[in-house]
Amino acid sequence: MRIEIKRYGNVLSSRPAGREAALAMKAYQRPKPGEKIELDFSGVLSVGPSWLDEVLSALRAEYGTKRVVCLPTRNPSVIESLKAIDS
């Protein structure tokens, strides 16, 4: 199952906004058992580590770390945010 992150905004920055986005993802996206949840960042201008940390923490807690995958992107804010979160 693929989640288009751009549906949640073009500039994604704060923890409260990340928490809201994660709640909405969990409420409206229903992956099949064992299916991977792919986060697609294409079309997003900027993501901050606070927003992304809230989203990834919530999704990983719900579906397990291995099932939540960030699709490859050239967006440097996503790349650097992921490094900051997973360091």
Next chain:
Amino acid sequence: MKTNTRSEIVAFVRSAGGLRPIELAGKLGITPQALHRHLKALVASGDLEACGRGPKTRYVIAGEPALEAPRRWHAARGAPAESPASFVCETRDVFSARLGRLASLSKEGLGGAELSLLISAVGEIGNNCFDHNLGHWRNIPGCWFEAQSTGKRLWVLVADRGQGVFQSLSRALPEIPDERAALLTAFEKRVSGRAPENRGNGLKFVRKIVEGSPARGLACRSGAGLVDYGALGPDCRGHLTDFSSKASGTVTLLAWRLS
């Protein structure tokens, strides 16, 4: 050599942090035509720079951000006399909406990758104002958020009248000795004033971004503490030395070189 009138113009502009021609004419008591000649000469000599267009054109000191208004706002002991709604974001929603407007800086020569990182870094700093000061504002809530481009650089200022980094971090780390040590900890160690919540990587992220290119830098003041990072950090630091070391709260100035 500048004439007396031109020296006066530069002094007025420096003191005010930027003035419109109509404001300058009122102070100097000279005709608009004479003022226009002086301004044209001062721009040609590299002393002043015009920002904006038409009747909203303001003249500022070339290459330097105009920070007098936020400096006064931050330093005021009571509620600030002036708290312009165009710069002060009283809620996180207002800050978030204005953060998105930085996207228009692509017109100023900031490429997509640089813009993405700048917005991300500014977002972390601005959101910190709200994350760490809810219920602890000195009097008015929110942050002063302003972006200016001058001297081929983009300057972004985020200031708040909250409790400051030392006060915030001391809850989690009572052994922190002073305001400078608190700032260094905030930017260099993974710790948060909101412990035991698992957070505290935002400012480390910001530091890494500004240190990732010689075209970036920042300085941050919180009380008597003042730190800078990145190649343009010392320039930012120079502009924050005039900000009050007695006022609580935090001021961060970022600089990004424009192509």
